[in-house]
Amino acid sequence: MSENDKLTEEKIxxxxxxxxxxxxxxxxxxxxxxxxxGINKALLHxxxxxxxxxxxxxxxxxxxxxxxxxxxxxxxxxxxxxxxRFFFREHISFxxxxxxxxxxxxxxxxxxPARIKKLLNNIDFNNIWLQLYEQHKNELQKYNIxxxxxxxIMISMAAMSVFPFAARGxxxxxxxxxxxxxxxxxxxxxxFAADFVINALKK
Numbered sequence: 483m484s485e486n487d488k489l490t491e492e493k494i495x496x497x498x499x500x501x502x503x504x505x506x507x508x509x510x511x512x513x514x515x516x517x518x519x520g521i522n523k524a525l526l527h528x529x530x531x532x533x534x535x536x537x538x539x540x541x542x543x544x545x546x547x548x549x550x551x552x553x554x555x556x557x558x559x560x561x562x563x564x565x566x567r568f569f570f571r572e573h574i575s576f577x578x579x580x581x582x583x584x585x586x587x588x589x590x591x592x593x594x595p596a597r598i599k600k601l602l603n604n605i606d607f608n609n610i611w612l613q614l615y616e617q618h619k620n621e622l623q624k625y626n627i628x629x630x631x632x633x634x635i636m637i638s639m640a641a642m643s644v645f646p647f648a649a650r651g652x653x654x655x656x657x658x659x660x661x662x663x664x665x666x667x668x669x670x671x672x673x674f675a676a677d678f679v680i681n682a683l684k685k
Contacts, residue, residue, distance in 0.1 A: 493519045503586040562621045567676040573643040584648040625683045642675045
């Protein structure tokens, strides 16, 4: 692939992500994406023949970015507590930079769960759970966490980060009545959520 091709693909990915997040897969049109990327529709179809193929490519790109960002979670040199703090700090920061992403993914899951399930089939979640469990087996056993219950812990942690953004429209109104700013609240949550989980595990 030439450098020019790479730059064009990057423009398409960025434009497609914006349009898909704003309008969803069903509401997005290839013409919208081409206009947003500043290219003609024929060129867009040259790189990605259908909207579904482009959506799949964008979804995979987002997944790769997320996994690359959280690669240190699998670092043997970090203990369990350090990884929990890293996760909340980086996960919330990622969502602050991409605040519409949770709503987009939830909408797509509701619209076509089979499509999202098919895309997720490319991710080996069992290997992720197993790798983390083997790295921290002694610590996890001390907290009565088994290999089978580890996914419960991980999904609960993710929900603590994602929910405020997925329900931002409601939460901002609640926080405003309490005299709190959403962005400041989320900054504090990076530490609060980590402390909450660590203290809960120790009980």
